[in-house]
Amino acid sequence: MRYRHINNFISLARDRDSGRVFVDPETGEPRIEYSPSDFDRENNLEGIIGLAKIAYVGGATEIRAHIYGLPPFIPNASEQAKHVQDKDPEFTDAAFGKWLQHLRTLGNKPPVSAFGSAHQMGTCRMSASNESGVVDERGSVWGKKNLFVADSSVFPSASGVNPMVTVMSIADWISRGVSKEL
Ligand SMILES: Cc1cc2nc3c(=O)[nH]c(=O)nc-3n(C[C@H](O)[C@H](O)[C@H](O)COP(=O)(O)OP(=O)(O)OC[C@H]3O[C@@H](n4cnc5c(N)ncnc54)[C@H](O)[C@@H]3O)c2cc1C
Numbered sequence: 001m002r003y004r005h006i007n008n009f010i011s012l013a014r015d016r017d018s019g020r021v022f023v024d025p026e027t028g029e030p031r032i033e034y035s036p037s038d039f040d041r042e043n044n045l046e047g048i049i050g051l052a053k054i055a056y057v058g059g060a061t062e063i064r065a066h067i068y069g070l071p072p073f074i075p076n077a078s079e080q081a082k083h084v085q086d087k088d089p090e091f092t093d094a095a096f097g098k099w100l101q102h103l104r105t106l107g108n109k110p111p112v113s114a115f116g117s118a119h120q121m122g123t124c125r126m127s128a129s130n131e132s133g134v135v136d137e138r139g140s141v142w143g144k145k146n147l148f149v150a151d152s153s154v155f156p157s158a159s160g161v162n163p164m165v166t167v168m169s170i171a172d173w174i175s176r177g178v179s180k181e182l
Helices: 039-057 077-081 094-106 164-181
Strands: 018-023 030-034
Touching: 039 094
Parallel strands: none
Antiparallel strands: 018 030
């Protein structure tokens, strides 16, 4: 009955450390090896704590973090109503502070915590020379004629912020170049 009152938020962080994609020696299929490093995991955890605080000051009646074994936090309404702007509720509401401490102690170590990834890019990176990438500044594949790439794979590196507008601009730039060439 209360489901329609739920809001979901995600803590989105640019990872510092990376994983790898490699060819499976047995099947020949591509395989991904990626576990968030302690540094990246902790950054993400800070994001989750920040989101819980936003939910608290926004008047949430129940806060659930996707941390295995962590019970939901149900704020005491009168404590929550005392919140003053620019004060950190972690230090003004003892029960909330204790819950956040519990969250920190449990942590977000894989595999029990859920991690997702949505902004993969740079697998055919645009480069100044054929040694450091796959396509030139026109999106043309080095050393091949009439083969262009015009999607997020030509990003020289991960942008670290939402990429869609950049994907569209690059596709626009490359397609205009192709059109001119034709
Ligand atoms: C859940 C989610 C949320 C996101 N939210 C945001 C956001 O809020 N803001 C933002 O900026 N970015 C967001 N992104 C990222 C953004 O959507 C992508 O970076 C962007 O769409 C990538 O564009 P693209 O053209 O490289 O690939 P895609 O948009 O994936 O386009 C690839 C196209 O190729 C087609 N295709 C695949 N194989 C073949 C084939 N063999 N033959 C013909 N066609 C094929 C696919 O059907 C698809 O249409 C989000 C991504 C995800 C997954």
